Amino acid sequence: MLLIDKLRLQQGLTNTEKRIADYILDNLTTAPSLNVDELAKNTYTSHSSVSRLARKMGYDGFRDFRIALSEIAHSELYRLNDVDANFPFHPNDTATEIAKKISDLTIDTVKRTYAQLTDEALEEAARLLTKAERIFLFATGDSQIRARSFQNKLVKINKFLIIADEYGDGDWNAANLTKKDCAIFITYRAKVPQYERMLKLFLNENVPSILLTGNGNSNLTALATQPIVFNHDELDFLKVSTFSSQVAFEYILNTLFSIIYAKEYQKNLVNLKKKHDIMETGILANPEIN
Known part of the structure; x- marks a missing residue:
């Protein structure tokens, strides 16, 4: 989770620490220039309170915390106009x-999602997908549309993805997975009891699993072999559409496909040309087009 989101959520903070966090958010352009004593004075707190907040935000000391605040201030300064992820437009807005x-x-x-990704998580997820004999993807609704796009891309490199939830066969597919396969779950809220039961089964049976979610506090994250978590401002229900979460999911899936492709780049290019020739000028070619 991004530092600015941690400061906004304020999970596990005392009232004193919340006051410091609020001050930083209200004075984002000037707070990074303050030393620990100045920040404590401006928030009517103490040196130790500021240091505790820095540690709770994941930093060894105030110096590293202040450097991170400077990076936030810089990115916010050049950020695009803020758009509400839940209601990004108004009824009187023009088409443009x-x-x-x-x-x-x-x-x-995309920028916020990228900032929350790590080499380790992406490489491990790509490794699990590359190694898998079969890939089963669990997703419903809008997220299943993203799954189909990923499925379409994998076909190009001779990897075949099964939409596990299709036709109500989720449980059957889950029961058939082995440790040679890989399961992917796409769920923004990550509050699906059936997915939790499936992941517990996979954990017991040593079946590799990947979880894409916007909820880092979900029970599912601890059960998945490799969770990929991103935090955004999209609400569960009160919104026009799932614009932000679906953009994030598609971006991550496109990234995973690209990492897999790059690992055997030349081989994939050769196979691409071979398959293209078969379809365009070979036995699969349509003579009416040629």
């Missing part, structure tokens, strides 16, 4: 104003 806001939301979502 709506287009601009959706553009800003899409770009900001």
Whole structure:
């Protein structure tokens, strides 16, 4: 989770620490220039309170915390116009104003998601997918549409993904997975009891699993072999559509496909040309087109 989101959520903070966090958020452009004593004085707190907040935010000391605040201040200064992820446009907006806001939301979502990804998580997820004999993807609704896009890309490199929830066969597919396979779960809220039961089964049976979610506090994250968590401002229900979360999911899936492709780049290019020739000029070619 990004530092600015931790400061906003304020999970596990005392009232004193919340006051310091609020001050930082209200004075984001000037707070990074303050030393620990100045920040304590401006928030009517103490040196130790500021240091405790820094540690709770994941930093060894105030110096590293202040450097991270400086990076936030810089990124916020050059950030695109803020767009509400839940209601990104207004009823009186013109068509081009709506287009601009959706553009800003899409770009900001990708940038925020990228900032929360790590080499370790991406490499491990790509390794599990590459190694798997079969890939089963569990997702419903809008997220299943992203799954189908991922499925379409994997076909190009001779990897075949099964939409596990299709036709109500989720439980059957889950029961058939082995440690040679890999399961992917796409769920923004990550509050699906059946997915929790499946992940417990996979954990017991040593079946590799990947979880893409926007909820780092979900029970599912501890059960998955490799969770990939990103935090955004999208609410569960009160919103126009799932714009932000679906952009994030597609971006992550596109990234995973690209990592897998890059590992055997030349081989994949050769196979691409071979398959293209078969379809365009070979036995699969349509003579009416040629």
